[in-house]
Amino acid sequence: MLGDTSACASGVAGGKEDEIEDMLSHLELNEDELDDVVIGSEVAQEYKKEARWLAIGKVLTPRSFSAEALFEKMKSIWNLSRDPICREAGENLFIFQMHCLGDWKKVVHQGPWTFRGWGLLVEDYDGLSDPEEFVFRGMHVWAQIHGIPELYRKKEVIDDLARRIGAVKEVQMIPKLYFEGNYVRLRVKIDVSKPLMRFVSLTIPDVGKKRLAVKYEKVSFFCKRCDLFGHDHEECGDGVWDDKQLQYGTWMLAVRKSSQPVQAPRRFTPKAPARGGFSGGGGFSSNTPRKRSSGDAGLDKEDDLQNTAESPLKNGLQVVPLDKEVDKGARKKLELQPGAPENNGGVVATLMGSDTDGTMEVPPPPPPYIKNKDRSKARKTDEFEIPSASSAASSEEDRRAQ
Numbered sequence: 001m002l003g004d005t006s007a008c009a010s011g012v013a014g015g016k017e018d019e020i021e022d023m024l025s026h027l028e029l030n031e032d033e034l035d036d037v038v039i040g041s042e043v044a045q046e047y048k049k050e051a052r053w054l055a056i057g058k059v060l061t062p063r064s065f066s067a068e069a070l071f072e073k074m075k076s077i078w079n080l081s082r083d084p085i086c087r088e089a090g091e092n093l094f095i096f097q098m099h100c101l102g103d104w105k106k107v108v109h110q111g112p113w114t115f116r117g118w119g120l121l122v123e124d125y126d127g128l129s130d131p132e133e134f135v136f137r138g139m140h141v142w143a144q145i146h147g148i149p150e151l152y153r154k155k156e157v158i159d160d161l162a163r164r165i166g167a168v169k170e171v172q173m174i175p176k177l178y179f180e181g182n183y184v185r186l187r188v189k190i191d192v193s194k195p196l197m198r199f200v201s202l203t204i205p206d207v208g209k210k211r212l213a214v215k216y217e218k219v220s221f222f223c224k225r226c227d228l229f230g231h232d233h234e235e236c237g238d239g240v241w242d243d244k245q246l247q248y249g250t251w252m253l254a255v256r257k258s259s260q261p262v263q264a265p266r267r268f269t270p271k272a273p274a275r276g277g278f279s280g281g282g283g284f285s286s287n288t289p290r291k292r293s294s295g296d297a298g299l300d301k302e303d304d305l306q307n308t309a310e311s312p313l314k315n316g317l318q319v320v321p322l323d324k325e326v327d328k329g330a331r332k333k334l335e336l337q338p339g340a341p342e343n344n345g346g347v348v349a350t351l352m353g354s355d356t357d358g359t360m361e362v363p364p365p366p367p368p369y370i371k372n373k374d375r376s377k378a379r380k381t382d383e384f385e386i387p388s389a390s391s392a393a394s395s396e397e398d399r400r401a402q
Contacts, residue, residue: 051127053098055108056089056134060119060192060220060230067094070115078107089131096122109169111140112218119220119229121192138191139229140169142217144183144254145200152204158184165197165214166190179217179254195227198252215254224248 039047059070071086071094078084084107085097098104113120121136143165145158155173162168166188175185190196196219199211224233224246233241 047127050097051125053100053104054125054127055096055098055104055122056125056131057094057096057120057122058092058136059115060121060139061092062230065116070094073115074113074120077113078103080106091132093131093134095125095131109140112142112220114218114220117221119192136192138166138189140187140189141166141219143186143188144179144181144215144217145186146181146183146213146215147210148184148202148212149204149210152202153184157202158186161200161202161212162186162188164200177257179215179256181215181254183215192229196222196248196252198248215252217254219253222248 059065067088074086075083080098080103082099082103084099084103087095089095096107098107107122108124111120111122113122119139121139123134123136125131125134143162145161148158148161153173155171158171158173159168162171165186168186168188170187172185175183177183196216197214199213202210202212204210220229221232222229223231223236225236225241225248227248233239233246
């Protein structure tokens with residue numbers, strides 16, 4: 001491949017060399033201009049070794065763009081073992097210097113490569129010919145031939161059909177059907193100066209000629225009128241065309257199979273931190289919508305709108321009006337603590353766990369709080385006395401007064 005490219009490039013470079021020779025025929029050079037820089041044969045061999053990993057590129061578009069944007073984008077797409085050395089070599093011409101064989105094969109022989117929807121042509125370059133005189137041969141694309149009868153689905157038949165599309169690089173007889181239809185997958189190098197092939201013909205005995213549709217995967221922008229790359233049909237000529245004149249279109253592109261609908265995953269919803277620390281962390285929220293109104297929550301009934309502030313353990317609470325006569329024995333046994341809750345002029349009395357007469361013994365008050373420092377002093381002196389509730393309350397008042 002290196003020799004073919006060199007021969008082609010050297011042939012097309014003859015035009016510019018002839019111009020230089022014509023200029024030298026009537027110019028007189030001075031001694032400084034005749035002083036040559038001589039490159040030794042050993043050094044030339046080293047330079048040729050480095051040129052093995054050279055490539056030249058061109059973007060299929062007449063529009064202007066940033067070369068730096070192209071370099072950064074292609075470095076990200078190629079993802080080589082080492083970043084290539086990139087430089088501009090002319091109007092829409094670029095030189096790429098790779099550092100190993102694997103990176104060079106990936107850039108030159110894989111693809112197709114696109115930049116902002118435009119095709120990027122990349123070919124081997126010998127580093128000797130003039131980049132502006134370089135002739136690009138084509139672009140690698142993946143194509144599909146649809147509707148081949150099973151009886152004639154043979155490698156030799158497929159190879160002959162693929163040659164009508166371009167130079168065959170690879171044939172997949174049993175491809176994974178990521179796209180719609182029944183097809184054979186091909187990797188070919190097409191000539192970008194010619195329109196894309198839309199159909200190939202197969203003549204079958206006792207059946208006749210059968211037209212087989214050709215579809216393409218991941219190709220760059222092409223014109224629906226002339227089918228050439230780099231521009232749209234509205235940019236071709238004056239851009240005014242009838243529908244019958246648009247002989248090419250997106251129907252030539254392979255359609256990827258639509259994926260099955262997947263249930264939306266649950267989302268992780270963080271919870272707000274509780275007072276004194278982070279409580280509960282977060283959790284996965286279900287896809288069931290939350291109730292937004294009392295009607296959605298089923299609170300439109302009259303029974304549900306009653307007071308439900310009591311906990312389930314207080315369902316035995318009842319309200320006893322003060323103006324209603326109550327058994328004097330039960331009133332004596334019911335010793336309410338100061339600050340007992342009142343409700344609508346009545347006293348709340350609990351009946352759960354009470355005696356048969358509906359009263360309950362009030363438990364004694366808890367012992368006062370003793371500091372650990374005081375407990376340790378009591379153990380040492382053995383003279384500590386537990387203060388009463390009244391003394392604890394008085395000491396607390398004295399402390400507040402201070």
